[in-house]
Amino acid sequence: MSRFHYLPLTDEERAEMLNDLGINSVDELFTDIPKTVRFSGEMELPPPLSESEAVNHLAELADRNYHLQENPSFLGAGVYDHFVPAAVKHVLGRSEFYTSYTPYQAEVSQGLLQSIFEYQTMICQLTGMDVANASMYDGATAVAEAAVMSCNVTRRDKVVVSRSVHPAYRQVLQAYFDARDFRLEEIPMKEGTLDGEEIEAQIDDQTAALVVQNPNFLGMLEDYNGLAEMVHGKGALLVAAVDPISLPLVKTPARYGADIVAGEGQSLGNFTSYGGPLLGFFAAREKFARRMPGRISGQTVDTEGRRGFVMTMQTREQHIRRGRATSNICSNQALNALAATVYMASLGPQGMKEVASLCLQKAAYLREKIESLTGYRVVYPGPYFKEFPVMVPGAPEELNQRLLEAGIIGGLDLGRFYPELENSVLFCVTEKRTREEMDKLVHELEGWK
Amino acid sequence: MRKEKALLFELGRPGRRGASLPPVDVPEKPLEELLPPEMQRETPLDLPELSEGEVMRHFTELSHRNFGVDSGFYPLGSCTMKYNPKINEEVAAFPGFTHLHPYQDDATVQGALELFYLAEQGLKEVTGMDRISFQPAAGAHGELTGLMVILAYHRSRGEKRKKVLVPDSAHGTNPATITMAGCKAVEIPSDERGLVDLEALKQNVDEDTAGLMLTNPNTLGLFEEDIDQIARVVHDVGGLLYYDGANLNAVMGYARPGDMGFDVVHLNLHKTFSTPHGGGGPGSGSVGVKEKLIPFLPYPVLGKDGEGNYYWNHDLPQSIGKIHSFYGNFTVAVKAYTYLRMMGAPGLKQVSRDAVLNANYLMNRLKDYYYLKYQRTCKHEFVISARQIKKNYGVGTADVAKALLDYGFHPPTVYFPLIVEEPLMVEPTETESKETLDDFAEAMKKIVSLAQKDPEQVTSAPHNTVVGRLDELTAARYPRARWIPEE
Numbered sequence: 060m061s062r063f064h065y066l067p068l069t070d071e072e073r074a075e076m077l078n079d080l081g082i083n084s085v086d087e088l089f090t091d092i093p094k095t096v097r098f099s100g101e102m103e104l105p106p107p108l109s110e111s112e113a114v115n116h117l118a119e120l121a122d123r124n125y126h127l128q129e130n131p132s133f134l135g136a137g138v139y140d141h142f143v144p145a146a147v148k149h150v151l152g153r154s155e156f157y158t159s160y161t162p163y164q165a166e167v168s169q170g171l172l173q174s175i176f177e178y179q180t181m182i183c184q185l186t187g188m189d190v191a192n193a194s195m196y197d198g199a200t201a202v203a204e205a206a207v208m209s210c211n212v213t214r215r216d217k218v219v220v221s222r223s224v225h226p227a228y229r230q231v232l233q234a235y236f237d238a239r240d241f242r243l244e245e246i247p248m249k250e251g252t253l254d255g256e257e258i259e260a261q262i263d264d265q266t267a268a269l270v271v272q273n274p275n276f277l278g279m280l281e282d283y284n285g286l287a288e289m290v291h292g293k294g295a296l297l298v299a300a301v302d303p304i305s306l307p308l309v310k311t312p313a314r315y316g317a318d319i320v321a322g323e324g325q326s327l328g329n330f331t332s333y334g335g336p337l338l339g340f341f342a343a344r345e346k347f348a349r350r351m352p353g354r355i356s357g358q359t360v361d362t363e364g365r366r367g368f369v370m371t372m373q374t375r376e377q378h379i380r381r382g383r384a385t386s387n388i389c390s391n392q393a394l395n396a397l398a399a400t401v402y403m404a405s406l407g408p409q410g411m412k413e414v415a416s417l418c419l420q421k422a423a424y425l426r427e428k429i430e431s432l433t434g435y436r437v438v439y440p441g442p443y444f445k446e447f448p449v450m451v452p453g454a455p456e457e458l459n460q461r462l463l464e465a466g467i468i469g470g471l472d473l474g475r476f477y478p479e480l481e482n483s484v485l486f487c488v489t490e491k492r493t494r495e496e497m498d499k500l501v502h503e504l505e506g507w508k
Numbered sequence: 509m510r511k512e513k514a515l516l517f518e519l520g521r522p523g524r525r526g527a528s529l530p531p532v533d534v535p536e537k538p539l540e541e542l543l544p545p546e547m548q549r550e551t552p553l554d555l556p557e558l559s560e561g562e563v564m565r566h567f568t569e570l571s572h573r574n575f576g577v578d579s580g581f582y583p584l585g586s587c588t589m590k591y592n593p594k595i596n597e598e599v600a601a602f603p604g605f606t607h608l609h610p611y612q613d614d615a616t617v618q619g620a621l622e623l624f625y626l627a628e629q630g631l632k633e634v635t636g637m638d639r640i641s642f643q644p645a646a647g648a649h650g651e652l653t654g655l656m657v658i659l660a661y662h663r664s665r666g667e668k669r670k671k672v673l674v675p676d677s678a679h680g681t682n683p684a685t686i687t688m689a690g691c692k693a694v695e696i697p698s699d700e701r702g703l704v705d706l707e708a709l710k711q712n713v714d715e716d717t718a719g720l721m722l723t724n725p726n727t728l729g730l731f732e733e734d735i736d737q738i739a740r741v742v743h744d745v746g747g748l749l750y751y752d753g754a755n756l757n758a759v760m761g762y763a764r765p766g767d768m769g770f771d772v773v774h775l776n777l778h779k780t781f782s783t784p785h786g787g788g789g790p791g792s793g794s795v796g797v798k799e800k801l802i803p804f805l806p807y808p809v810l811g812k813d814g815e816g817n818y819y820w821n822h823d824l825p826q827s828i829g830k831i832h833s834f835y836g837n838f839t840v841a842v843k844a845y846t847y848l849r850m851m852g853a854p855g856l857k858q859v860s861r862d863a864v865l866n867a868n869y870l871m872n873r874l875k876d877y878y879y880l881k882y883q884r885t886c887k888h889e890f891v892i893s894a895r896q897i898k899k900n901y902g903v904g905t906a907d908v909a910k911a912l913l914d915y916g917f918h919p920p921t922v923y924f925p926l927i928v929e930e931p932l933m934v935e936p937t938e939t940e941s942k943e944t945l946d947d948f949a950e951a952m953k954k955i956v957s958l959a960q961k962d963p964e965q966v967t968s969a970p971h972n973t974v975v976g977r978l979d980e981l982t983a984a985r986y987p988r989a990r991w992i993p994e995e
Contacts, residue, residue: 063850063851063855063858063859065590065591065593065782065938065939066858066859066862066938066939067939067940067941068862068865068866068938068941068942072941072942073862073865075942076865076866076869076942077865079869079872080868080869080872085861085864085865088861088864088865088868088885088887089759089762089864090885091730091731091733091884091885092731092733092759092762092763093733093735093736095736096735096736096763096767096768096769097762097763098636098761098762098763098764098767101761101853102633102634102760102761102853102856102857103633103853104630104633104634104848104852104853104856105849105852106852107849107850107851107852107854107855108849108850108852109850110595110850113595113599113846113849113850114595114598114599116849117599117602117623117842117846118599118602118604119619120604120619120620120622120623121599121602121603121604121605121619122604122619123604123618123619123622124604124605124608124616124617124618124619124620125612125616125617126603126604126606126607126608127607127608127609128603128607129603132609134609134611134612136611137833138609138610138611138833138834140607140609142529144526144527144560146526146527146560146563146564148601149564150563150564150567150568150571152597153567153568153571154576154577154578154592154784155571155572155574155575155576155578155579156571156574156576156786156787157576157592157597157784157785157786157787158576158577158578158579158589158592158784158785159574159575159576159577159582159785159786159787159788160582160584160587160589160785160787160788161785161787161788162787162788163584163921163922164575164909164913164918164919165975165978165980166910166913166970166973166974166975166976166977166978167574167575167913167918167970167973168574168575169513169570169573169574169974169975170569170570170571170572170573170574171570171574171787171788173513173515173570173573174567174570176515176989176990176991177515177516177517177991179989179990180517180990180991181555183990184553184554184555185553187551189990190987190989190990191989191990193788194789196645196646196649196789196832197645197832197833197834198833199830199832199833200645200649200831200832200833207688225833227830227833227834228833230829230830231829231830231831231832231833233829234656234806234828234829234830234831235688235831237656237828237829238652238655238656238659238688238689238690238828239688239689239690240690280543280544280547282546282547284546306549306553307549307553308539308543308548308549309543309547309548309549310546310547310548310549310550311549311550314549314550323833330606330607331606331607331608331609331610332605332606332608332838332839333605333608333609333610333612333617333620333834333835333838333839334609334610334833334834334835334838335610335645335790335832335833335834335835335836335837335838335839335840336645336789336790336837336838336839336840337833337834348987348989354788355987355989356989357983357984357987357988357989358983358988358989358991359978359979359980359982359983359988360978360979360982361975361976361977361978361979362968362976362977362979363510363976365510365512365975365976366512367975367978368978369978369979369980369983371980371983371984371987371989372984372987372989373980373984374984376680377648377680377681377683377684378679378680378681378924379680380680380684381680381683381684381693382683382684382686382687382693383687384680384684384687386684386688387648387651387652387681387684387685387687387688388646388648388649389646389647389648389680389681390645390646390647390648390776390778390785390788390789390790390791390793391646391788391789392645392786392789392790393786393787393788393789393790394786394787394789394790395786395789395790397787400516401563401567403555404516404526404555404556404558404563404566405525405526405527405558405560405563406525406526406527406555407520407524407525407526407527407555407556407557407558408552408553408554408555408557409525409557410525410526410527410529411553411555412553413529414529416532416539417529417530417532419539419542419543420532420534420536420537420542421532421534423534423537423542424534424535442542442543442544442547456613459613463613463616468609468612468616471611490529490530491530493530493533494533494534497534
């Protein structure tokens with residue numbers, strides 16, 4: 060009998076099957092592996108665990124982490140601790156979804172294909188764009204693919220990115236561009252946002268796209284008045300990364316003229332999960348639909364005219380076009396996109412607006428409180444959404460250590476990414492943070508010098 | 509009776525909601541004070557309005573219209589649709605894993621870092637590589653990362669190599685990745701054995717060859733038995749060997765990429781290591797490299813100090829950079845690690861033994877009814893062809909696949925690899941019983957006799973699914989990728 064409960068074959072069955080094949084042992088099926096490369100030893104792995112031992116071991120590892128349910132957190136910077144309704148978990152737990160693969164056989168994958176179609180529609184409603192794909196790995200790779208797509212569409216090889224865009228996005232963009240010998244240039248910031256005066260000089264007839272983020276990495280809202288006209292005037296595209304949670308209140312990227320919208324959708328119904336899995340989302344104007352990377356679910360009919368859904372425009376993709384595909388992406392973050400769909404369906408327009416409004420109001424409360432403390436300075440005066448940088452009277456690392464002792468996970472030390480913001484901390488407030496928690500944070504800040 | 513399923517947007521009523529939120533517990537400011545009017549959204553957000561119960565019913569109904577491994581046999585070749593242990597889901601849902609923020613101080617996430625460390629130790633041993641990065645979020649992402657590492661290695665030696673070789677049996681992601689990495693794919697034909705044509709390989713390697721991407725066993729399910737010579741030919745010109753780990757499930761405990769001469773490998777943790785495919789993700793395309801390539805891995809890499817504390821090391825001057833916002837799909841790594849610990853070395857070896865036994869048994873049962881181009885022992889999968897029934901009765905691969913749906917099976921991978929006519933690529937995996945294989949073989953046999961007697965029945969399949977055969981051509985020609993309200 061097998062001691063491994065995922066393996067159904069019994070020794071009797073194995074013997075029958077070998078007999079059927081006319082051989083004596085399973086090892087005979089491996090004789091095509093030449094002796095020179097055959098692994099003859101035993102792999103040195105810890106002995107197999109039973110399920111209950113595995114639970115204990117994993118629980119022990121999990122218990123050694125300080126997590127956000129026990130320690131209120133003011134960390135954001137691209138991954139957010141928003142509330143996830145219980146319904147999300149229960150839909151995601153349905154194994155017809157999570158044990159399926161990419162919906163290659165449409166007739167038995169209507170559930171997933173329809174939910175992707177609904178997801179794509181909701182991403183379009185949020186961003187104002189015409190067409191969205193089924194998902195990308197994360198915000199950073201979504202932005203990198205948007206930049207690559209811009210180069211392919213315009214047949215140009217330079218992209219200009221604002222320094223206010225998430226540092227990790229810029230780093231991933233750099234890696235994708237280094238490989239292809241594409242050029243990446245950075246536009247400096249002014250008062251914590253994209254410096255409008257610098258742009259015109261940097262965008263030339265070789266520029267494929269300008270990449271911006273709103274609200275930007277520092278939480279600030281950027282003013283894009285006249286930006287798209289200028290970018291388009293030079294034959295380049297405007298790529299915008301956005302926080303979907305902000306969009307019920309904040310101007311849509313379609314309105315300020317973005318051609319491609321890419322970003323991080325984790326906050327739509329997904330936990331922070333130590334930064335993965337995340338949810339890259341990707342949307343564009345209609346005319347670029349066939350240049351987009353990734354899966355797209357499309358509506359069609361069956362032989363009797365009934366509505367159904369299939370993966371569509373597949374000639375863009377690697378399994379058809381191989382080396383000439385728009386991207387190599389195959390597996391994406393389908394289940395995370397499903398979470399986003401359930402989240403948006405649950406919250407509805409009113410709930411989505413309330414989440415945005417709660418973030419805005421609570422962030423304003425905390426910002427005002429911190430501003431009144433001596434030794435602390437809110438770095439930028441401009442409008443923000445749910446995050447804002449604060450200069451603190453000492454090393455952020457020490458501050459965060461003190462906060463941790465009080466059971467609080469502090470904000471992000473910005474000096475790690477922006478040397479010019481040394482001793483500054485990015486505080487984030489979601490709808491989950493209570494007034495009590497914020498007052499406690501302020502109290503701790505006050506007592507720290 | 510087949511019924512259309514309403515879309516979310518066709519359900520609900522204005523005024524309903526499916527979630528509650530905390531009250532505003534701070535003094536409220538007027539919106540204009542916080543958000544200048546010119547920065548505000550102009551048209552209200554248009555989303556459906558449903559109660560929680562309606563939301564659950566909608567998605568439950570959708571789940572009934574979806575087929576997963578828990579629904580039935582899913583022999584999708586090269587995708588390793590093995591059973592996904594439930595314990596994986598349970599442990600990955602511990603708040604101590606799901607509620608961690610990626611920018612938390614290393615000292616506060618020692619359990620998570622240790623998990624990465626332990627998972628790395630295990631995967632190193634299984635693959636024979638020297639370091640693993642968990643950053644790539646999927647197989648194709650791992651391929652891109654691996655290729656970037658190879659190119660960075662060549663650049664560090666003052667070489668700008670641009671040519672990457674792939675067999676004609678390779679996954680479509682391979683050539684697509686090569687393009688993404690700014691290189692040129694050169695296809696190497698397969699020989700009459702279904703293996704890499706060594707002579708053609710020799711003719712195509714040169715000083716511009718950055719490397720060879722190889723899946724072993726290959727997509728025909730055949731072990732590349734000349735791997736020694738292949739490795740030598742590529743290494744002799746200074747090229748590196750890339751292992752596409754999609755098919756690792758065939759050889760655990762029998763052969764390790766690191767011992768076969770591979771310099772880089774990506775693993776699909778959602779295939780071999782049982783984390784679910786999630787309907788197309790999240791997966792994990794973790795990348796393993798040999799010693800000399802460690803300096804080029806994406807940053808940060810995990811470090812362990814003298815006191816046994818784990819930390820992220822961002823200081824890698826030769827790194828290719830970052831390829832994911834953070835550290836990759838962490839909770840997927842949690843599931844893979846759980847599987848690795850539950851199976852151990854004997855379990856993983858038994859997995860490969862049963863996977864290969866199941867595949868050979870099923871191949872043997874099917875070869876009298878379907879053409880088998882390469883008549884030899886397979887590993888975890890094999891490719892049969894519907895070319896005879898296509899020729900004789902006009903019933904092709906797609907028809908066989910659709911007919912299988914009526915028998916309650918998910919079809920094999922179809923129309924791949926490209927070097928076999930009317931191909932069906934079958935990967936039963938080790939988690940299927942003999943009865944299931946026998947039932948499947950019986951269904952495949954019945955389809956052949958039905959094709960003979962009443963081909964129309966097969967070409968009009970499926971008949972028992974929630975929708976009939978769907979029109980993909982019209983969908984592609986007149987794309988409708990979002991719901992639009994009727995005027």
